[in-house]
Amino acid sequence: MSDMKKTCLYDAHVQLGATMVPFGGFEMPLQYSNIIDEHRAVREACGVFDVSHMGEVFVEGNDAERFVQYIFTNDISGAEVGKIFYGMMLHENGGTVDDLLVYKMGDMKFLLVVNAANIDKDYAWIEKQAASFDVETRNESPCWGQLAIQGPEAEDVTTKVLGLPCKELEFYTFNEMDSDGEHLIVSRTGYTGEDGFEIYGTPKYIVAAWEKLMASGHAKPCGLGCRDTLRFEVGLPLYGDELTDEITPLEAGLGMFVKLDKGDFIGRDALLKQKEEGLKRKIVGIELEGRAIPRHGYEVLKDDVVVGTVTTGYNSISTGKSVCMALVDINAAALDTPIAVRIHKKVQPGIVTKKRFYKKSYKK
Template structure:
């Protein structure tokens, strides 16, 4: 199993560790509720060094990234970040990822840990017909996510990074302790926050400074509860090779007016003709916590879908879920049922964004 550059520090801190995406990762340090609330109310830091990094350079870099990516980078300003997907020709997701545009000839990609090898192979294969170089850098970077309303102040006070000039979904290249570092105003929590890409040794020093300053270390347990409340998908649950971004309701990141990209025709067809299933939010009544894989039933008791992620929401104190259901049951307000062990509980279709994010625009 792979480890991040902070692995021994997590063990020494007594974190509960578990495999995720091929890495031995911290799930929690204190408990999930404490860590979750630290991010919602103050600040917390995550080791997200398991995330992948790749750099695309070359004369056709913009054209190439537009070819493999659903969002539109045409004429994008430098230092802007785009969220989107890489798709198979049938519209299923290879991965969802961030693309950082440094300039027309340089794009920095951040794919999911579990998909690094698959993605790099996919990108390299697609790159054969373009004047670009694909630099796989996952082994070189550590990555910290400092998240929460106090994140900007924490970066300045603890790490000496002034990020007050960064708008949401932009980044800058800075020099820190003599090294090149990327700082972006991004995250996966529904709060303001930053992600910092640095060398392994510098990442360790930054982590240690944050710990000495008393910043709450946060594990992947609350990363999932936070992203879920904010309506953000996780590859493997809400986006998969079978679940296209159109089915999942993330069509705003699929720019069908672009001249071309892999999967465009399939997405255009799905958008025009509809899909058999759609991803919805559910609020479940009663003492029943919906979990991944639980069945969703209609009023007659027939199976019409299944839960992709579910929790007793920590911030909202409700039993909530994302579910993939047959399209006729996807309208807001539709009454369905969820099977939890031997019983069924009533549920209603609601918006997926359960918690309104506090991003700094």
């Protein structure tokens, strides 16, 4: 793993005895204790994740808003400073370059938070699109550390342990603030289906904040293992599974983050066409009758014919059911369609369900 990047918290993870794995070009903690305990800590109390691997790209200049509108599927026009939007950047053919958060930092300044594995691809793509706009783009990813504090007790922990005023923050908004002489961005966002905050700061601040959280005993260190089981249970997509260069946001069921009527953006024509012609395939939820676990890449069958593949699957830690998301032909995508997954050598029966296997508990 010698070519792997390390986050500012690498030493802290090793010290805690984390199992380290490669993810998105980084050496990241998969788990500290075990995935089930960490998952439950986030659902029931509070967990903290090192998400310093995420990418931070700043877009600034006279054309900043017009530019972001052109490369991003959601509609940021007229938004107030402090607002955050979720959406995608698309190829001309509608396939997804990445899914990301856009932070409106100022009337002419935006922060794009992108997936670790896509930082280089995204930045090259963004730079290329920016050529004909009056904007400056900066990939500041290595300069920022990031923590995600998640769970029903996240507000208490963030306020009391880190002393960050965040009670007034609404869902999908952020504040810039100073703490211990450090400049921070604090947002009410996350990737777990629970209330929580994401804190962006210098590596120095992030390491100190992590130490405070560990010393407090009120935030359980959580690895990428449960980050995936948590996001999956509430039907959130992971780039590489439910979204790829070949999968459009309409196929992924993310149409609510695509504003086709906002004006031109890259990929819009392809999506309009796809909408007009009707989807040929779609990401659905599947619940199996037994406990066998459907995993990424397994075949999905309807009437013994292969109709798709599993994108993510688990035995849900919160519900105990074996469930998955899968990309299937449209003729197999209707709710309650009897459908099956080939697991090892056996065909396991199930039905098509909604993608949300567990209820989100956001504080809105």
